[in-house]
Amino acid sequence: MMLKTDKQTLTDLNVLDWNSASLLRYFDRTLTLGGQDELYNYLKHPLASIDAIIERQQAIAYLGTVHITDLFDKHMMADLERYLRKPIEPRASHPLADLTKGESFLFFSLSAKRERLFIYQSVREIAMLFTALEGIIDAAMSSGKAIGLLRKYADFFSANASFFDAEELRRMGSGKKSRRSTLRHNYLFRGPHKNRVRELFDMLYTIDALVAVAKMWNENSLCFPKMNTDETPASLLDIVGLYNLALHKPIKNDLHITTGKNIWFLTGANMTGKSTLLKSIGICIYLAHVGFPVPAESMEILFYNGLMTSINLVDDIGSGYSHFYAEVRRLKAMGEHMALHSPSVIMLDEIFKGTNYQDAFEATLNFINSISGIERSLFFISTHITDVGERIANNKHVALKHLETLADVEQGARFTYKLIDGVATEKLGMWFLNRESVFDTFRAIKPSPKDDPS
Incomplete structure (x- = not known):
């Protein structure tokens, strides 16, 4: 069972209002809109068990010891959300024909150079996020510290190792990409692996929210009950x-x-x-x-x-x-x-x-x-x-x-x-x-x- 409350209580304690003295405002050090939404949901929904509370506490405490705020960019994530929502063209049955069709459509039929650059940049940024988040989780796992729910994210990268080439993603994230590789990953990111990319974004928003709480913990000498x-x-x-x-x-x-x-x-x-x-x-x-x-x-x-x-x-x-x-x-x-x-x-x-x-x-x-x-x-x-x-x-x-x-x-x-x-x-x-x-x-x-x- 979780802590049940009601609207009057949330109002009395000034939990979710957007005024300057609300709990939401105090803890909102998020750097993305998705992170802000995640923080709001955290404050709206108490956890259902002591184990879940301990897991969140451990994740916040660990993230309070590392510097990863450079990873979060509100404008970049807004663009990537728009990229992920874009419809993708129907694909041919044969992989080579499919690739050729996609290349022709994207780079020869599109009249807007800005659209091509948008796709290039989005693919590169998703590859960069995948690599960066995997590095953060690997470091957490090898730290020897209690990391709570971050441990679950390690399973995500293990489960998706067969779908994404980690080395190729690292090259793409650093800007070393080919047109063919970009086309292929553009199709993968918005096609068969779209749900996995969505999970990656949600993971980043969760970490953004937890880092925001960790900042409040560090700056105000709060304690974990x-x-x-x-x-x-x-x-x-x-x-x-x-x-x-x-x-x-x-x-x-x-x-x-x-x-x-x-x-x-x-x-x-x-x-x-x-x-x-x-x-x-x-x-x-x-x-x-x-x-x-x-x-x-x-x-x-x-x-x-x-x-x-x-x-x-x-x-x-x-x-x-x-x-x-x-x-x-x-x-x-x-x-x-x-x-x-x-x-x-x-x-x-x-x-x-x-x-x-x-x-x-x-x-x-x-x-x-x-x-x-x-x-x-x-x-x-x-x-x-x-x-x-x-x-x-x-x-x-x-x-x-x-x-x-x-x-x-x-x-x-x-x-x-x-x-x-x-x-x-x-x-x-x-x-x-x-x-x-x-x-x-x-x-x-x-x-x-x-x-x-x-």
Whole structure:
């Protein structure tokens, strides 16, 4: 089974949007359009097993140690895609007649010299790609390192050794070609071996995407998570040095969550960073299941089957749903999801903020009681309803956490963004309103003399 999620979760974690702060943008160091498409598909589809995750991690780690970016050229690949789509003329039954016909058609019947040059160049570039990729895979195989899914590509070259003359391809790739050889390979590339050339292109796009991730791994000191199975005892999630990619100077936090205490009750005043923390955790969990490195110093996690979040939930005016009813529907969907995909991770930011305080208090307390005892799954609940903390303080399944706020003589409050134990006690709403002189702004509005009823 793979990590199942949904559109709301992908939106909350900003995975696939094209804005500047999305995961897709952060990892998109690709040099070809095909590589970019491959990266998008990687981020859209978590992997189905720990073995598949390890294979991708190993391939990324290996490609991060070699320099092969010169191989990727967006414009060259666009031209080669166009070349491969071109229809090829019907061939004669006898090879010699076939070759003669092709030569006549291509070099004597075509009026455009540019078309002939396009064919020459395309054949040479495909030969160059075949040779270069074979060299990369051979080097990986002989490196003695774990190379993951790159090992599968070695089978491609072994299987196709009988279809392509490696030495002839090397000569063609270096520019040492004859008209006859070009004609023959033009026919092979766009005719009987077209699917093999297509596989070659897909291989290059895959490597381009993996190299892009490797660049991000190297430049930002990311780490590869260790994935555990259900048989792994005690720990459900361990992260050391967790941070958010969107922050210029992020504050790092550590997490340690065990089977017996798998419900996090997270409190803190506005602007303390609760939503950012939840997103950071969710991003690490999601990337781990994609096989990508994560923004942390180290990470160990259970292989989960589901991840659902409610962080940026909005009301559905078109359907006539209030914000609270949207919350209710979302929570029910999470329960139904968990019934099919356990163990799961559930993240709720400012739970039940669409209703009054008393309703929110009772609903939050009832929800925590209803999930207590669901082992192996993770629950992250952030709220301003700090009074619930007193009622769940003795619940052995709940960990009380908050983000620290310090008193400051000059500024009144200072946010450290550090995660600590306990329930937040600071109430900073009035402090913010007074600091910004909100009430004074309205008090300063006086009626003009002509409006004075006296």
